[in-house]
Amino acid sequence: MYGMNGKLLVVDLARKKAETKAVREATLKKYRGIDALAKKYLKNDDIVIMTGPMTGLLGPCANRYGVYCGRGVKAPNGTLAGFFGPELKLCGFDGIVISGKAEKPLYITVQDGAVKFRSAAALAGKSVDARTAALAGQFPVKCGVLTIGKAAEEGCKFAAVIGDRLYSGPAGSGAAFAAKNLAGIVANGSGKLEAADPDKYWDLAMAARKKAAQSKFAIALGSADARVSLAAAGELQARPLAGYRNLERRVDRDAALPVSVERRRGCYSCAIGCRKLYRVERGAYKGLYESPAPELADVFEDECLVKNTGALLKAYELCRNNGMDPAECAAYAGKIIRKARKAGDAKAMLEAVRKAVSEGKRTKPAAAYGYDFAAVRNKESNAFAADLGMCPFAAVSLSASEIKALAAAALGKE
Template identity: 30%
Template sequence: MGNGWHGKLLRVNLTEKSCTIEPLNLEWAAAYVGGRGLASKYLMDEVDPAIDALAPGNKLILATGPLTGTYGAANGRYMVVTKSPLTGTIACSNSGGYFPCELKYAGYDLVIIEGRAETPLYLKIHNDTAELADASHLWGKTTDQTEDAIRAEFHGDAKVACIGPAGEKLVHFACIVNDKHRAAGRSGVGAVMGSKNLKAVAVRGTGGVTAADRAAFRDGARETLKMLRQHPVSAEGLPALGTAVLVNIINQSGALPTRNSQCGTFDKAEDISGERLAQTFLKRNKGCMGCVIGCGRVTRLAEPRFSGSGEGPEYETLWSLGAACGVSDLAAIVKANYLCDEYGMDTITMGSTVACAMELYEKGLLSDADTGMPLRFGDGNAMVRLVELTGKGEGFGTRAGLGSYRLAESCGAPELSMTVKKQEFPAYDGRAIQGMGLEYATSNRGACHVRGYLVSPEILGVPEKLDPEAIEGKAAWAKAFQDVTAVVDSAGVCLFTTFAIGIPQVTKLFNAATGHAFTEEQMMEAGDRIYTMERLFNLKAGIDPSQDTLPRRILSEPLPDGPMKGAVSRLPEMLSEYYRVRGWDEGIPSAEKVKALGLS
């Protein structure tokens, strides 16, 4: 085993049914850290950015980071990198659980999946042995059914990442679900997997991960563990209520997008809050492998209308299937969340698409003949039904499965889709939190909160309190958070650790693991390199700077309620400054910037 990086990638050609082990480009690994950055570099090098995302020529890359699987706290992430069918941009979706560490323990830094199988297959990896197996008997099964079947026939201790029926049906926001309830959730990576007729990747790894400097790594791991156990967010808020702790906080800030962002507060937020979830359906919390935070929620439904058990919902899901749809029926939200896991769908886009459909219906742009049922804000039963139809690819669900932008566009009202680059907003209103509006607009994968979580300083006051209404300095903050996130993702570390730790700690662990001697400035430069390279991919894919914008509602319709009443996004005042801070000429990286980052 290597230090940090194993120095191996597995290349799987589905057309030829071949699996080959290749040496990793370690120069690229150092320049791009690993994980997200390294996989994006391989994608940029091997795939034409202009390709159809669902064509055989697109590639799907599963990537671990140099810290994935190490004993430093919360180092259990992997990334899925490809071109997105939802947005047309580069996609990188991140997940935790147990599968990421198992893939690292099998000895691989990357798995590059290319081509298209003629019939359904799944990939079996057992350390140095990798082979493709028939998956015809698994096609049509839900994610939990698929995992159970594969473990029974391949290896009882295998960890499985798979698609559900939504990925098979090419739902544009299908995700890849691992460990039954963890998901590489956004941008439609599951649809790409489905387009390749690949049902699952099953891994059994019995190796380990070594550090170049074990003593230094041990010291760094102890430091991060101490910081995580002392910070109120990672030691108290997330373990107690999970991300759902945010429902009341964001609602009280006037930044909870409600009824398809027509409002900024939800009068029934308490009914869908983390506190209410804890009182009703929560059984216990749960962490990913090696995690000391334990933000996951294990829940169970047992009532006349809905039943089932699983994990979640988390904050974004409580919002998207709840406030965004005007739904306060917590049982319906929990059930819809379970269905999204089983069918393999991103809950953010799913809920936002239901919300958009509800507004289209109430405005008379969709009829019962279109939808097959009334779709009104607040109707939890209708919301659950549309989630189910979408997962199955039936009825009106086939239109919903294309996401809210294409749905609204087909009704002649694309402005009612709350998206950037065709990807739906997360659970923060860009009118109430100015920095988040800027981050949405400039995110390389479309609207996203985990590419630069400015909610942390603007609302939570971490690492320092910023005025959410102010725009001064937000461009520099957005760039810094985006670059830090790129490094953290690429290292294989959970983003939630950054409430307590930062680049100094990640740099220390990275150096101890890999044997490099990066400065903190060099690590930040790596984040800039990754972010700028993603931008270059998008430009080659035809995603130009005109798409660095927000929906008309966010730019010109003032919030009608709450403490931020009257606010609109001041994006135009921040965007030029953001480009200047990044060294981009009106959204296009300058030749000098490209050269300085080694991207030319």
């Protein structure tokens, strides 16, 4: 099937064995999309990483992949952006099925068809940034890195895998990796993916990239100005959930404590670039902070009632760089500081986030965070595009017919 390799990498950590499993075309067609194919191969205690048919194609933000943990692992499923999914696909694999537990912590390198198991002893105790740099250093040019952080090693129950330094997998996925003594996976592929109608796909993909890049939503994602984000949400008829709603309250605060965007970056094949480097220009939390989306820091405001944007960015950085899910980390910190009657206290919040690294327990956040894409006008197409491997932030700027035409040119009419 176009867009798919028809191969999975099957890894047994206990035996340090990796083999290739062929996936028949009929199976790929029947279980089309990240969710269906991942669930088809997911067994009780296993972990499945799965790409979608468009992941790795040079389209508008075609980089999404899913991390699924079996019922025995007790972590929800979720998809991530970044580089790891496309690199895995360019190695010739559509996904990885991981079973067993390694005797000692190890990480896996996948370079095209070659798979190696290496000791992760040198990574222990390091930050996500340091681990990602060490794993990326395995390859000379480009690669995708999926790693756990210190929180997973120290027993935090909502520890998450982090893709390419910034993108959090589902809460508990990092703990699931650690339970298998799997510290990370790094992929570097040199393959090529073919669209069903390459010329038509190229034209449609370039037009879609332009439209996504010029949309008000894309401009809003790159802005530190809360008013811009809110205006874009209104235009799209998207419903900002908790976190984004905080933006309105943040306008005046950020004027008093200037927060600017120093730089924007994108994931593989991204036309938007929502990864931002924020500069907090003064105050106790003066400095540079990287965050893919504003709500990831703002969840700490909702849960901990802290109003200082610098402190919120710092909390998110501590959370990300230790490998934790932001929503559950914020909920856990909020619970601790409310109990100590310190809600709103930035220092107490940061202390609670540090405590979560070794003591974090699953804690239900008070609200859902991000945008409610179901409220967006092309909601079916948006979910459809995300399942094929496209970042929803790009899909949301395109019409249903544009997404369907892209998918048909990429995958053929089936």
